[in-house]
Amino acid sequence: xxxxxxxxxxxxxxxxxxxxxxxxxxxxxxxxxxxxxxxxxxxxxxxxxxxxxxxxxxxxxxxxxxxxxxxxxxxxxxxxxxxxxxxxxxxxxxxxxxxxxxxxxxxxxxxxxxxxxxxxxxxxxxxxxxxxxxxxxxxxxxxxxxxxxxxxxxxxxxxxxxxxxxxxxxxxxxxxxxxxxxxxxxxxxxxxxxxxxxxxxxxxxxxxxxxxxxxxxxxxxxxxxxxxxxxxxxxxxxxxxxxxxxxxxxxxxxxxxxxxxxxxxxxxxxxxxxxxxxxxxxxxxxxxxxxxxxxxxxxxxxxxxxxxxxxxxxxxxxxxxxxxxxxxxxxxxxxxxxxxxxxxxxxxxxxxxxxxxxxxxxxxxxxxxxxxxxxxxxxxxxxxxxxxxxxxxxxxxxxx
Numbered sequence: 001x002x003x004x005x006x007x008x009x010x011x012x013x014x015x016x017x018x019x020x021x022x023x024x025x026x027x028x029x030x031x032x033x034x035x036x037x038x039x040x041x042x043x044x045x046x047x048x049x050x051x052x053x054x055x056x057x058x059x060x061x062x063x064x065x066x067x068x069x070x071x072x073x074x075x076x077x078x079x080x081x082x083x084x085x086x087x088x089x090x091x092x093x094x095x096x097x098x099x100x101x102x103x104x105x106x107x108x109x110x111x112x113x114x115x116x117x118x119x120x121x122x123x124x125x126x127x128x129x130x131x132x133x134x135x136x137x138x139x140x141x142x143x144x145x146x147x148x149x150x151x152x153x154x155x156x157x158x159x160x161x162x163x164x165x166x167x168x169x170x171x172x173x174x175x176x177x178x179x180x181x182x183x184x185x186x187x188x189x190x191x192x193x194x195x196x197x198x199x200x201x202x203x204x205x206x207x208x209x210x211x212x213x214x215x216x217x218x219x220x221x222x223x224x225x226x227x228x229x230x231x232x233x234x235x236x237x238x239x240x241x242x243x244x245x246x247x248x249x250x251x252x253x254x255x256x257x258x259x260x261x262x263x264x265x266x267x268x269x270x271x272x273x274x275x276x277x278x279x280x281x282x283x284x285x286x287x288x289x290x291x292x293x294x295x296x297x298x299x300x301x302x303x304x305x306x307x308x309x310x311x312x313x314x315x316x317x318x319x320x321x322x323x324x325x326x327x328x329x330x331x332x333x334x335x336x337x338x339x340x341x342x343x344x345x346x347x348x349x350x351x352x353x354x355x356x357x358x359x360x361x362x363x364x365x366x367x368x369x370x371x372x373x374x375x376x377x378x379x380x381x382x383x384x385x386x387x388x389x390x391x392x393x394x395x396x397x398x399x400x
Contacts, residue, residue, distance in 0.1 A: 022083060022105050026113030028073045028090055036073030037117055039313020041066060041091040041156050046083035046105065068159050071312070079105060088115070091152040094280035096120040096145065122149060122280050135240040135261050143241045146256045146280065150273045153282040153307060154231035156315040161227075166382075168316065169374040177300065177323045177367035204229055208238075211266030213292055220296070222324040224303050225269060225287065227317060238262075244272055252277050264291045271302070282307050296325045300365050310375060310382040318385075321369035 024044060028037040045064045067075040079086070086108050088100035098117050122145050134143050160166060175185040212223045229235065244255030254277045259270040271287030288302040300323055308318035373389045375382045 022079045022109040023076065024079065024086065024105075024108050024113070025074065025076045026115055028069050028075065028115045028117065030117040030119075034116060036071070037069055037090075037092075038071055038073060039156070039309075039315075040069050040073075040117075041152055041159075042069065042075040042077070043089045043091060043155075044077045044079070045087040045089075046079050047085045047087075048082040066155060066159060068156060068314070088113075090115060090117060091148070091155075092117070093149045093152050093282060094121055095149075096122060097148070122146065134242065143243050143256055146243070146254065146275060147241050147258075147273065149280045150256065150275060150282045151231050153315050154227040157227040157307070157317055158231065160314045160316055163314075163377075165377050166314065167376045168372055170370050170372050172368070172370045174366070174368050177321075177365040183321065183367045183369055204232065204234075208234060209266070211264070211291075212269055212289060213267040213296055215293065220324075222289075222322060224305075224320065224322045225285075230285070250274070253283065254280070260290060267292050269302075281309065298325050298365070301325060308372075308383065308385075312377060312382050314377075314382065316372060316375060316383075318372045319370065321367055323365045323367045326364040326366045 026042075028040055028042065029035065030037040043064050043066050065077045065079065067077050069075045083105045085102055086105050087102050088108075090098040090100070092098075095117075098115070098120075100113075100115060173183070173185050175183045177183050207223060207225075207229065212225075214221050214223075238261050239258045240261050242257050244257050249255050253274045256273040256275070257271075258273065260268045268290045269287045270290045271285060273285055274283050275281060276283055284307065285305040286302065287305075289296070292301065303320065303322040305317060306319040307315060309315050372383075372385075374384060
């Protein structure tokens with residue numbers, strides 16, 4: 001009896017320690033002499049054996065945890081309970097990932113880590129040689145290296161949008177659009193974008209299942225991809241990437257084309273990630289709708305997304321615009337049916353039926369757009385773009 005009680009007491013002492021979540025902290029440095037690497041993305045992957053697994057069973061990888069380094073280059077990540085091994089990568093746009101050798105979680109959590117980055121930029125020579133089409137993750141591909149640089153920006157934007165110390169003010173406007181992307185403003189509203197929790201996975205799953213253009217009764221809804229959609233593993237596994245041809249690339253840029261791996265059964269997207277040709281920093285994304293409904297197929301439908309890096313090291317989605325086919329609401333004429341019963345003729349007038357559809361031969365495009373004109377962290381202004389502010393003021397003046 002005494003042995004049994006002692007064993008139970010030992011469990012009570014040990015169990016809380018082994019089941020407690022582990023916190024990993026560290027500092028990322030760069031250069032010589034070493035200085036803090038501000039605003040870089042730290043990705044921490046952990047693995048653990050399932051409960052009751054045999055000792056020889058391989059550990060199961062868990063979803064990665066990500067964090068941005070602060071103004072001192074410090075990051076903090078909390079791992080779920082049960083993790084035994086940890087793998088760390090430091091990601092910077094324009095540079096190859098810096099990989100930290102695998103270590104046990106207990107060793108990583110015992111003291112703050114110190115990571116010094118090596119300078120391994122993406123080389124343009126390799127990109128100019130290869131222009132093959134890559135489907136799925138292929139780390140040795142040049143197209144994939146450029147895409148990883150773009151994806152690092154997208155993942156950083158996700159974390160910025162969850163940062164409760166950052167406030168973003170935008171102006172949203174609508175109007176008539178051209179195929180070239182310009183918009184003649186018809187309506188606008190000033191809108192404060194607060195930090196909201198990320199949408200549930202089911203929301204993004206619906207894009208893959210039901211498409212980016214959907215018709216419901218008399219309403220047609222156009223969806224546009226955000227940073228979360230484009231950085232998701234599903235996007236990687238189901239799209240092909242290739243370096244854009246030189247004849248279609250603007251001066252000073254380099255592009256990564258993306259398109260669905262298979263012919264889509266619902267409306268999908270295809271487009272280009274445009275990066276700076278020297279720094280490989282993501283500048284903008286252009287996309288078109290693929291396999292749109294027949295009445296929505298017209299030149300110019302699609303969208304643009306622009307990105308900006310703030311002085312603090314944060315990345316934001318600074319501007320976006322979506323162009324769609326203009327819809328027209330119509331009512332069908334009353335239905336008239338003729339029935340014959342017992343030799344007599346009866347006439348029955350049906351009720352009008354509402355319907356909505358784009359004009360089949362219309363060339364009109366309608367756009368919805370948004371511009372960031374102010375960003376603050378606490379009470380410090382991080383960005384105040386004069387050109388964006390002038391656009392915002394011009395639009396605000398036209399608000400009723």
